[in-house]
Amino acid sequence: MDSFAAARDKSQWDWTLMLMVPDWTDQAMFASAVEQAGTKNQPARLDDLRLENLSEGRCAQTLHVGSFDDEADVLKQLHHDFIPDNGFRMVGTHHEIYLSDFRRVPPESQRTILRQPIVSAAVSSD
Numbered sequence: 001m002d003s004f005a006a007a008r009d010k011s012q013w014d015w016t017l018m019l020m021v022p023d024w025t026d027q028a029m030f031a032s033a034v035e036q037a038g039t040k041n042q043p044a045r046l047d048d049l050r051l052e053n054l055s056e057g058r059c060a061q062t063l064h065v066g067s068f069d070d071e072a073d074v075l076k077q078l079h080h081d082f083i084p085d086n087g088f089r090m091v092g093t094h095h096e097i098y099l100s101d102f103r104r105v106p107p108e109s110q111r112t113i114l115r116q117p118i119v120s121a122a123v124s125s126d
Contacts, residue, residue, distance in 0.1 A: 018054065018095075027051060056092055061115040067107035071096075075114060083118055092117030 021030075030051040038046050060083050064074045075094075083090060097113040105111075 056117040059115050059117050064112045088118040089121045
């Protein structure tokens, strides 16, 4: 987490891009869409696509307004202050929900939800 939040060392990041699809999309529909997307010029990494559900449970989250590269201080407060100070600990994978199109919105106005799954600090990890 430190390479992500503090150092912003993007060479150390292991990330997944997710897109929301309708709840009624099943595996057969997904497979058909992937097949159709690859009929002409197959997009890079098309074979890496997968359909899965994201179910995190309780999360701590905050809205960050500004450049993606300016998230470090907000993440530090969320991860090292807010979460432990309120009796929680981090579990699962941090993720971000981009509300702004970075191609159209200036960096200082970009909006991102920063989200971290949590559990009570009293809950054992065993």
